[in-house]
Amino acid sequence: MNAKRLMFVALFIFQSALGQQLMDEGFKLLETGDFEKAETFFDAYLQKEPSNKTALICYGRAVGLSGEPKKAIAHFKVLKAQYPQDFEIAVNFNEAFLWDGQFEEAKPLYESLLKLYPDSFAVHLGYANTLSNLKEYPEALEWINKTIILDSTNTSARVSRKYIRLGYADMLLKKKNYTKAEDLLKENFSDFPKDKETLISLANLYLIRKEVDKAKEAYIAMATTAADSIRALNGMSLAEHIGKNDRYALSLAAQALEKAQLIKDEVLKSQTQERYVQALIWNSSFGKAKTQIDSLEQVHSNEPWVKALRATLGMYTADFWVSIEEYDDILAIDSTSFDGNLGKANALFASDRIIPAYRAAFKTLSVFPGQPDAQGLVEKINGLHIPTTEARAFYTFDNGNNIAHGNQVSANIPLSTKFMSTLSYMYRNTENTLTSNQALSHILLAGV
Structure with missing residues (x-):
């Protein structure tokens, strides 16, 4: 009996090892991100061993990561019913909600799992990523730091922390909390020195603050490859434009x-051509810019970035109706385009169509909340079309022994975006100190 038992155990171990070995190919497909082939592999494997739990879990992951997260959720839900206490199934079930973008639904699932497995690295990481996707960045940062304490050697957790910091910094940037955003971004360099995405975010922050030299330093630091050197030159060209050195901006773009x-890299080529034409426009080389745009349209017809260039040229040459038409074309292609929305708002404002400009600026803010340029346009319009008052007191004297003092109050009241009424009242008391003669005057002025 004992001998039979030993033979059974040995056979079971051999079969398990053999099964694991047969699945190695599928594991590699998952690890390398070839999820569609992984799905096909594990589907075929399950035809032979339909109850293999490892294969079932791997199949669910492959399905979800290959673009069918709802199918994966349904798959893991069935497995959870079969194996209600299984940790791996529970973790993958939760993660499937992240694949499907159901972050609100995933949050309480992870919170429940944390109570059961308070020291689990996988649960901590999943919860931190859930909070990050919900843009609850302070809490996400707190939890990802707890995750890294559990396993300080895990690279994926540090990658997650990098992106949490990038998202958090972007949120702070929109709130104009530039110092904290800068500090957060710089913390990324402790894990990823000279990280390109972080350097780009830092450069963007410096451009917003008009710290041109710091922006250029960030771009230079990222220039470690031929492609990144081109990106750096494009960025430095914009920095020089912001620093009002348009001639050098053109030189860098060239x-x-x-x-x-x-x-x-065709995308990078297009971005570089775009920057060069912009630099021509900044330098008032409108004829050359138009020639370049005409040439680009032959190759990239109906491309939004080419239309944006022609719209920009129209703005610089006061051909605002052309600009509006081009921005409308961009928005017809992509209603959420930043260039299209903000560009149209600026073009409408420049053509003195204030109410449509106001609406367009708010539409931009609805798509890009807190965007500084759109917010600035709204504030500019508000400043031009709100009632204003001014009060002044004065005292004068001359060599004829005349002294005068008085007050003046003025008010500007917009009647519409086209008309403004002006009302001014002045009180003046004049006296000659030798003759004691006095004169009192009241002046009331009104105009439209």
């Missing part, structure tokens, strides 16, 4: 354009 001829 350098980037020359280097871009040697690469195969």
